[in-house]
Amino acid sequence: xxxxxxxxxxxxxxxxxxxxxxxxxxxxxxxxxxxxxxxxxxxxxxxxxxxxxxxxxxxxxxxxxxxxxxxxxxxxxxxxxxxxxxxxxxxxxxxxxxxxxxxxxxxxxxxxxxxxxxxxxxxxxxxxxxxxxxxxxxxxxxxxxxxxxxxxxxxxxxxxxxxxxxxxxxxxxxxxxxxxxxxxxxxxxxxxxxxxxxxxxxxxxxxxxxxxxxxxxxxxxxxxxxxxxxxxxxxxxxxxxxxxxxxxxxxxxxxxxxxxxxxxxxxxxxxxxxxxxxxxxxxxxxxxxxxxxxxxxxxxxxxxxxxxxxxxxxxxxxxxxxxxxxxxxxxxxxxxxxxxxxxxxxxxxxxxxxxxxxxx
DNA sequence: AATCCGGGGAC
DNA sequence: GTCCCAGGATT
Numbered sequence: 001x002x003x004x005x006x007x008x009x010x011x012x013x014x015x016x017x018x019x020x021x022x023x024x025x026x027x028x029x030x031x032x033x034x035x036x037x038x039x040x041x042x043x044x045x046x047x048x049x050x051x052x053x054x055x056x057x058x059x060x061x062x063x064x065x066x067x068x069x070x071x072x073x074x075x076x077x078x079x080x081x082x083x084x085x086x087x088x089x090x091x092x093x094x095x096x097x098x099x100x101x102x103x104x105x106x107x108x109x110x111x112x113x114x115x116x117x118x119x120x121x122x123x124x125x126x127x128x129x130x131x132x133x134x135x136x137x138x139x140x141x142x143x144x145x146x147x148x149x150x151x152x153x154x155x156x157x158x159x160x161x162x163x164x165x166x167x168x169x170x171x172x173x174x175x176x177x178x179x180x181x182x183x184x185x186x187x188x189x190x191x192x193x194x195x196x197x198x199x200x201x202x203x204x205x206x207x208x209x210x211x212x213x214x215x216x217x218x219x220x221x222x223x224x225x226x227x228x229x230x231x232x233x234x235x236x237x238x239x240x241x242x243x244x245x246x247x248x249x250x251x252x253x254x255x256x257x258x259x260x261x262x263x264x265x266x267x268x269x270x271x272x273x274x275x276x277x278x279x280x281x282x283x284x285x286x287x288x289x290x291x292x293x294x295x296x297x298x299x300x301x302x303x304x305x306x307x308x309x310x311x312x313x314x315x316x317x318x319x320x321x322x323x324x325x326x327x328x329x330x331x332x333x334x335x336x337x338x339x340x341x342x343x344x345x346x347x348x349x350x351x352x353x354x355x356x357x358x359x360x
Numbered sequence: 361a362a363t364c365c366g367g368g369g370a371c
Numbered sequence: 372g373t374c375c376c377a378g379g380a381t382t
Contacts, residue, residue, distance in 0.1 A: 036377045043368060043376085077366025080380075114379045134377050154361075181377050190375065191371070221374090222363070254365065303366055342367065 003144070004169045004176055006199050011179030014186060016041070019048065021178070026100035026125040027058050033120045034085050034112060038078060041185070047076050058098055062089040070257060070339035077342075079258060084112025104130050123173040131164035132177045133157065136184025141167075142216035143188060146205035151216040222305060229301075229310040230264040230275045231347075234284060236317040238329060243320065245284070245327040246338065254303070259338040261312070262327055275313060284321055291316040296351075301343040312347050 001009070015021070018041065020032035031051055035044040050072060055061040061069070066086050073082035088110040092100060101107050103126070107118040115133070122128035131137070138151040141163050149156040169176040187194045195207055206212045234245040246259045262280045264270070272295065275281060296312040320329055330338070335348060 033377065038365095038376055038378055039367080040369070040376050075367075077368080078378085080365065081378090084379080112379065116378055120377065132377075135375070136377065178377085185377075189370095219362095256365095301366090302368095303364090305364060 003200060003203060004167050006203075007179040007183055008169065008172070008175050010187070010199050011175065011182055015178070015182050016186075018045070019052070024125060026102075026121060028052060029125045030088075030100065030113075030117070030121050031085075033117045034081050035076070037081060037117065039076065044076070047073070058089050058092050058100070061086065062093040066257060067339060071337070074258075074339050075342055075345070079255060079339075079341075081112055083257060084110075087111040088113065100125070102126050104128055120177065123177050125174075127172075127174055129168060129170045129173045131161065131168045131173075132181065133160055133164060134181060136181045136188075137164060139190065139216050140180055140184045140188045143193075143206040143212055144200065144204050146209055146211065146215060148217060150219050152219050156217075224302070224305060224307050226307045226309060228266040228269050229308050229343075230266070230270060231260065231310065231312045231344075232262040232264070232281055232284065233312050233314045233347075233351075234262065234317060235314070235332075236320050236329075238320050242332045243329045244332055244335075245324060246330045246335075247327050254306075255341045257339075259340050260344050269309070272313075280327075281313075281315075284324065284327070285315070285317075286321060286323075288317060288321060296347065299343060299347060301346075308343065310343060312351075314351075 018032075020028055023029070032044075032048050035048050035051070051061075054072060055064065064086070066083060069082050069086045070079060073079060076082075091110060092098060100121075101110070102122070104118045104122040107113050107121055108115070113121070119130040119132045123130050123132065138156075138160055141147065141160055142151050145163065147156070147159065149159050151157070151160060164180075167176075167180075187198060191213075193212060195201060195204075195212060198204065198207075201207055204212075206215045232245070236243055245262055247262050249255050249258055249260060262284060264275055264278055264280065270278075272292075276285070276292075292313060293316050294312075294314040296314075299308075299310040299312070301308040301310060340348075
């Protein structure tokens, strides 16, 4: 049996029962693929079910506000995926009357649909003979052929694409693509792969060399830089209700279109007086009497390329400042309605700022 | 080609 | 602590 048929046979016996595997609806396939970008199945599964329930088809998704889509995406990370998905839904409704583009080339034009996702949707939903190339495929092929090329380099991707194009089963590209990814996710894992029970053991060059753990070869990772975040949790009573200031992150960059607090960002650590004398504190407080009721411990938040060392300054005011632009005053009871990054969510929960009714 | 963009789970 | 996940966009 050749490699392709071996993978497919293994898949039929070992595949997980996942909701997007029991549909041919390109919308559902697309939703699952975008959610699973750089995301493990177990982490994305709940979000997939949530999205399908709230937005059963592309028309529901397109009709929603971007903020609602972000709110439903909250906690999943890489929020540009949510914004792009929403944008793509608009395009599909407006340009294609709600019908998904049926080819790799057309799918590739949509926001948030790159080479991997276009290949996955076109092959799984439409049977186009297009190999997927994700982290799993790279690892499996890298080990099978003991590839010396760095799999995440341009040359490595070209090499992998060539190999995958040879291996893919032209009679059933959908099953082949899912099979090789599932094989990488469950058996040919990054650590402690199941070589002893592997049906491709005799074909695997890395195994015969006893060098399975040396593959895949990858580029050196960029160092994670540290940044110091000082958040101002400015509270005051307005119309009998406790309010705080939120910041709508409209500029490009991290957490765009989500909400956090007024922020002072610094490449180095700052003393407390420096935090209060610099913007945005100096502008918000503007000679008003205030009380620092608490300064939090450090919250360490790790991103893919940043380590955010964060402190929250809880500042009590007697009334709302004259000018709070560009911030907005929000009743504490309403915080749960806004899409917020995990760092802010962690603080709110720890400080019990939330009230009954606050949910993820 | 390099960098930015999240969060979590396995070890 | 380290690694990496059904990657994509930007520069």
